[in-house]
Amino acid sequence: MSPKTGTILVTGGCGYVGSHTVLSLLESGYKVIVLDNLSNTSSSAEPAVTPEALKRVQKILSTDEPIPFYAVDITDKPALVRIFESHPDISAVIHCAGLKSVGESGRRPLDYYNVNIAGTVNLLQVMEDFDVRRMVFSSSATVYGDPPKIPIPETSPIVASMSTYGRTKVFLEHIIKDFYRWSATLLRYFNPAGAHPSGIMGEDPQGIPNNLMPYLAQVAVGNLEKLTVFGQDYPTKDGTCIRDYLHVVDCADGHVAALKKIEREEAAGTFECNAYNLGAGTGCSVLDMVHAFSKAVGRDLPYVISARRLGDVPNLTADPTLANKELNWKATKTLDEMCADLWRWQRNNPSGYRTQN
Numbered sequence: 001m002s003p004k005t006g007t008i009l010v011t012g013g014c015g016y017v018g019s020h021t022v023l024s025l026l027e028s029g030y031k032v033i034v035l036d037n038l039s040n041t042s043s044s045a046e047p048a049v050t051p052e053a054l055k056r057v058q059k060i061l062s063t064d065e066p067i068p069f070y071a072v073d074i075t076d077k078p079a080l081v082r083i084f085e086s087h088p089d090i091s092a093v094i095h096c097a098g099l100k101s102v103g104e105s106g107r108r109p110l111d112y113y114n115v116n117i118a119g120t121v122n123l124l125q126v127m128e129d130f131d132v133r134r135m136v137f138s139s140s141a142t143v144y145g146d147p148p149k150i151p152i153p154e155t156s157p158i159v160a161s162m163s164t165y166g167r168t169k170v171f172l173e174h175i176i177k178d179f180y181r182w183s184a185t186l187l188r189y190f191n192p193a194g195a196h197p198s199g200i201m202g203e204d205p206q207g208i209p210n211n212l213m214p215y216l217a218q219v220a221v222g223n224l225e226k227l228t229v230f231g232q233d234y235p236t237k238d239g240t241c242i243r244d245y246l247h248v249v250d251c252a253d254g255h256v257a258a259l260k261k262i263e264r265e266e267a268a269g270t271f272e273c274n275a276y277n278l279g280a281g282t283g284c285s286v287l288d289m290v291h292a293f294s295k296a297v298g299r300d301l302p303y304v305i306s307a308r309r310l311g312d313v314p315n316l317t318a319d320p321t322l323a324n325k326e327l328n329w330k331a332t333k334t335l336d337e338m339c340a341d342l343w344r345w346q347r348n349n350p351s352g353y354r355t356q357n
Contacts, residue, residue, distance in 0.1 A: 006091025007031040016203040018096040019053040020252035037073035052353040056201045074119030084130040092134035101210045105164035116168035133182030136258045141190045142166035151319035163311050183271045185258040190244035190279035190318045192251040194338035195345030202345030204352030217346040220297045231308035240286035242315040244279040247333035254278045257329035279318025280331040296339035
């Protein structure tokens with residue numbers, strides 16, 4: 001496939017969704033530059049040693065050609081400027097960088113506002129200075145709070161009261177819309193899960209995972225004793241919360257679909273800022289996911305029931321109709337595939353990217 005015009009900058013491109021998106025972009029013929037602070041790496045606008053996540057992308061693509069990478073934090077505006085100066089061919093940004101733990105955001109609110117909001121404002125200012133006017137933004141289903149309608153359409157009200165993390169996503173959607181003099185797409189993820197089918201790439205959370213599926217995977221390989229299920233008295237079929245789980249490869253492909261839509265619009269002389277749900281459109285309870293992943297592993301995984309967790313809502317299931325229609329995108333992978341791919345990744349990489357392969 002012939003390369004696309006310009007280069008795509010992926011912020012947070014070494015993270016779970018970001019690295020899979022880098023792979024999807026390269027498979028689709030785009031040129032890519034990656035920016036990521038690697039959590040505790042000191043900021044520098046000089047190219048850094050290729051991180052393991054990007055080495056795994058190269059391995060899947062069977063190439064030794066390095067992916068241009070910068071160990072930079074989006075709060076470091078001068079470093080962002082140097083990247084754009086070094087790469088005048090940047091034509092669009094897929095913005096995945098940011099802090100993302102609901103629980104942690106309540107303990108570290110200023111960090112979340114600084115990184116997610118101030119960092120993104122830095123990025124937008126630099127994009128404007130260098131006349132880069134295409135963005136695909138990683139938003140979240142948390143912007144819907146406790147929605148009045150299930151499945152959730154994009155017209156559902158967005159709220160700012162559930163968590164600090166959720167509020168940063170709501171505020172950023174408003175900031176991007178207010179700044180709207182260009183083409184932007186807001187992708188409201190539901191629950192990305194799974195791993196690349198090769199078992200070479202997957203989710204590698206630092207410390208104890210905050211999300212259900214990587215936590216279950218750690219239980220399955222013996223790194224954690226058991227899962228705690230928070231609440232069994234919700235108004236759902238089994239009393240546990242319902243979420244819409246989306247295979248991470250489908251999620252990554254959604255970014256490429258969003259970028260292609262922006263390209264089609266600009267070719268037609270139109271510039272829009274729209275939000276789209278990325279979800280499978282099917283709700284699964286916590287216990288559904290425990291049973292489905294246990295099936296993939298081949299044994300029952302231990303869990304205990306605990307009290308409800310502050311901030312959890314009963315049901316977050318997407319209505320993906322708009323994305324199906326306007327992005328020409330649809331979730332294609334099944335729950336069984338998601339669980340099998342996650343188990344293949346975790347079984348082959350019990351210590352994540354620190355596993356020697």
